[in-house]
Amino acid sequence: xxxxxxxxxxxxxxxxxxxxxxxxxxxxxxxxxxxxxxxxxxxxxxxxxxxxxxxxxxxxxxxxxxxxxxxxxxxxxxxxxxxxxxxxxxxxxxxxxxxxxxxxxxxxxxxxxxxxxxxxxxxxxxxxxxxxxxxxxxxxxxxxxxxxxxxxxxxxxxxxxxxxxxxxxxxxxxxxxxxxxxxxxxxxxxxxxxxxxxxxxxxxxxxxxxxxxxxxxxxxxxxxxxxxxxxxxxxxxxxxxxxxxxxxxxxxxxxxxxxxxxxxxxxxxxxxxxxxxxxxxxxxxxxxxxxxxxx
Amino acid sequence: xxxxxxxxxxxxxxxxxxxxxxxxxxxxxxxxxxxxxxxxxxxxxxxxxxxxxxxxxxxxxxxxxxxxxxxxxxxxxxxxxxxxxxxxxxxxxxxxxxxxxxxxxxxxxxxxxxxxxxxxxxxxxxxxxxxxxxxxxxxxxxxxxxxxxxxxxxxxxxxxxxxxxxxxxxxxxxxxxxxxxxxxxxxxxxxxxxxxxxxxxxxxxxxxxxxxxxxxxxxxxxxxxxxxxxxxxxxxxxxxxxxxxxxxxxxxxxxxxxxxxxxxxxxxxxxxxxxxxxxxx
Numbered sequence: 001x002x003x004x005x006x007x008x009x010x011x012x013x014x015x016x017x018x019x020x021x022x023x024x025x026x027x028x029x030x031x032x033x034x035x036x037x038x039x040x041x042x043x044x045x046x047x048x049x050x051x052x053x054x055x056x057x058x059x060x061x062x063x064x065x066x067x068x069x070x071x072x073x074x075x076x077x078x079x080x081x082x083x084x085x086x087x088x089x090x091x092x093x094x095x096x097x098x099x100x101x102x103x104x105x106x107x108x109x110x111x112x113x114x115x116x117x118x119x120x121x122x123x124x125x126x127x128x129x130x131x132x133x134x135x136x137x138x139x140x141x142x143x144x145x146x147x148x149x150x151x152x153x154x155x156x157x158x159x160x161x162x163x164x165x166x167x168x169x170x171x172x173x174x175x176x177x178x179x180x181x182x183x184x185x186x187x188x189x190x191x192x193x194x195x196x197x198x199x200x201x202x203x204x205x206x207x208x209x210x211x212x213x214x215x216x217x218x219x220x221x222x223x224x225x226x227x228x229x230x231x232x233x234x235x236x237x238x239x240x241x242x243x244x245x246x247x248x249x250x251x252x253x254x255x256x257x258x259x260x261x262x263x264x265x266x267x268x269x270x271x272x273x274x275x276x277x278x279x280x281x282x283x284x285x286x287x288x289x290x291x292x293x294x295x
Numbered sequence: 296x297x298x299x300x301x302x303x304x305x306x307x308x309x310x311x312x313x314x315x316x317x318x319x320x321x322x323x324x325x326x327x328x329x330x331x332x333x334x335x336x337x338x339x340x341x342x343x344x345x346x347x348x349x350x351x352x353x354x355x356x357x358x359x360x361x362x363x364x365x366x367x368x369x370x371x372x373x374x375x376x377x378x379x380x381x382x383x384x385x386x387x388x389x390x391x392x393x394x395x396x397x398x399x400x401x402x403x404x405x406x407x408x409x410x411x412x413x414x415x416x417x418x419x420x421x422x423x424x425x426x427x428x429x430x431x432x433x434x435x436x437x438x439x440x441x442x443x444x445x446x447x448x449x450x451x452x453x454x455x456x457x458x459x460x461x462x463x464x465x466x467x468x469x470x471x472x473x474x475x476x477x478x479x480x481x482x483x484x485x486x487x488x489x490x491x492x493x494x495x496x497x498x499x500x501x502x503x504x505x506x507x508x509x510x511x512x513x514x515x516x517x518x519x520x521x522x523x524x525x526x527x528x529x530x531x532x533x534x535x536x537x538x539x540x541x542x543x544x545x546x547x548x549x550x551x552x553x554x555x556x557x558x559x560x561x562x563x564x565x566x567x568x569x570x571x572x573x574x575x576x
Contacts, residue, residue, distance in 0.1 A: 011476050012402070015393030019386055019451070023409055026446035030420030030427060031412070037423065044426065096314065099307035113561065114315040117322070120553040122505035124526035128546040129325035132539070140324065143341035168318065200303045229418060232507040236527070250418065250508070257422050258512050265422050276416035 074249030097178035119172030127236030391454030
């Protein structure tokens with residue numbers, strides 16, 4: 001009996017085993033090790049040396065330390081990025097989806113393709129193109145709109161360049177999710193609202209929005225979590241400037257752990273764990289608030 | 296009544312056309328500039344379209360095989376993205392089958408435990424991941440970008456969800472006929488989950504092709520890196536817009552493969568409607 005049981009259990013091992021191994025090696029192990037490393041002094045080469053809560057104390061409370069400054073400056077800039085980009089990454093795709101799902105609008109896939117294509121472009125290629133748009137001598141912004149400052153190195157324009165490239169390349173996924181969701185809303189609801197004399201705006205607020213509540217929560221949480229990991233846009237567009245005012249936390253983390261010279265991977269890991277905790281808390285809060293408000 | 300509808304129709308059209316216009320400008324401007332000579336750029340300054348269309352920029356980009364071997368980078372990216380996508384499809388279909396079709400103790404507990412762990416932000420495992428890749432001897436090799444992404448749970452979740460929508464009677468009748476689990480997976484289920492696999496494949500390909508942070512960390516060898524990491528070097532090599540045509544040309548070359556893939560596979564993007572139904576449930 002025991003032997004037979006074993007025989008039956010080989011099949012699941014074959015189907016699930018390989019992925020469980022991959023998961024253990026490339027997600028579970030590094031996540032645990034990353035948390036462990038945050039309590040150590042580590043140069044990535046030798047063995048980590050346990051220092052307890054020292055890294056966290058330095059980052060959070062030692063106001064003389066550069067790490068303290070880097071963490072809070074990076075966190076502040078990351079929050080600015082999240083605050084500016086997330087509302088736009090939700091609202092613009094939602095408006096596009098509503099416009100595309102209008103029953104009288106034609107050429108839907110043409111419009112959708114144009115708006116989706118920038119999302120297929122890697123940040124490094126996109127940044128080269130957008131730097132040209134914002135280039136003082138050659139660009140659209142200065143020559144068409146007569147703007148004076150050098151955008152990448154003057155605030156608030158430095159943020160505008162970063163947000164512009166983010167929105168340009170970031171709306172595609174949410175647009176498709178919203179379109180699909182709106183498409184799935186029962187047509188009867190709209191028809192009975194029309195009989196009651198509801199206009200387009202009222203139909204949007206009273207029918208469309210409540211009906212796509214789940215995709216809205218889902219995209220809101222996912223988009224926010226994604227934006228907290230921002231790295232490529234500020235690196236490529238402003239390199240963190242002017243005066244580190246667009247240097248986000250991921251840039252400091254990478255710089256501490258991987259730049260030339262001695263690696264400070266323990267400190268970087270502690271910053272990463274703190275960022276991870278912030279992301280978890282914000283996601284949970286969003287989920288909780290949106291679920292409660294909606295019901 | 297009908298008047299009301301037509302007003303909102305025109306509003307929708309105006310919004311979409313305006314947006315598409317804004318969205319298209321950077322690409323058009325970038326493509327056009329890649330066909331302008333540097334002297335023209337310097338002397339005439341801002342122009343949307345070139346005075347003289349030239350291909351010299353592309354010729355010199357392709358000639359530079361030492362400091363900026365862009366063809367090499369493109370081939371590296373193509374190899375990485377294709378291999379990664381193929382393996383993703385194999386892994387998620389087999390694993391998804393295991394989690395939705397096989398019966399064994401603790402199956403759902405295991406699935407949701409792994410899913411829960413994978414929600415923990417990836418930033419924490421970034422630094423140790425580098426260490427693991429280093430220990431495996433994969434730094435500066437394609438495997439550094441091909442393998443770690445196979446561990447993700449997101450696509451497996453989608454595949455499992457999609458498989459739940461396929462009637463159990465299909466595989467049960469095959470099982471009665473004496474087919475092995477692998478046979479059922481391969482000849483009954485695999486053909487039916489093609490839509491979800493194609494969508495996951497497209498996302499994996501573009502995700503791998505466009506990944507930026509990870510390749511910037513794991514590649515230092517100019518000959519081994521993918522095109523996204525390579526383009527970061529270009530700002531130094533063709534820097535400060537002294538060779539603006541080359542910069543734009545390189546960016547355009549890097550876009551072409553994903554663009555072609557999108558144009559060929561466009562109709563499958565509509566299939567994500569099915570996925571969404573899965574997410575909802």
